[in-house]
Amino acid sequence: MNHSKKPLFKSAMDFNGRPLAMCLEKIAEQKQLLNRVRNSLPADIAEHAIHCVLSNTRLLVYTDSAVWASQIRFFNQEIVKSLPANGRQTIVSVQVKILLTPTSSTSRRTKCLPSAKTIDDILGRVDDKSNDALDLALAKLGRTLKKRLADKTA
Structure with a gap:
């Protein structure tokens, strides 16, 4: 049927x-x-x-x-x-x-990176020798932001 x-x-x-x-x-x-x-x-x-x-x-x-x-x-x-x-x-x-x-x-969001001073402040507060998960995450964030800011200005 x-x-x-x-x-x-x-x-x-x-x-x-x-x-x-x-x-x-x-x-x-x-x-x-x-x-x-x-x-x-x-x-x-x-x-x-x-x-x-x-x-x-x-x-x-x-x-x-x-x-x-x-x-x-x-x-x-x-x-x-x-x-x-x-x-x-x-x-x-x-x-x-x-x-x-x-x-x-189709509107796209633009990246908004913090200033170099703010990134340096983040990296200055991090203890690289610590095994604390928050310190390690903050250090990784600081390095990533610094790299992206350098790529943006280059």
Whole structure:
């Protein structure tokens, strides 16, 4: 028995030669939906509603940050009430998602090394002849920081 589900994604070739027209029609529907959602929100919040997609009975609203997502979630009921129930489906819930920009996900932390004076102070407080685990760890830290500072300035 084969109970495979119908795939949700259709290939562009499955649209009988009019894939571009279908895509443009879908985009127009989504823009119209986004305009309705924005009209139901206050102006300062509406500009942060970037995109809308209808998925079964759920409306997905995309925004640019978590701050605006929480503000949009506050207006969930107003959004649902503002969208008329068309013959095909009724919107029951609104889910807000955050779109991450490529620059925010690829930000890298920079190394922050202490000054040469601080490193010398660390090494000055260490007893190299001690077998104490803390003294040995502090000595190793001091040597590593001194080496990295020398590499950075070279």
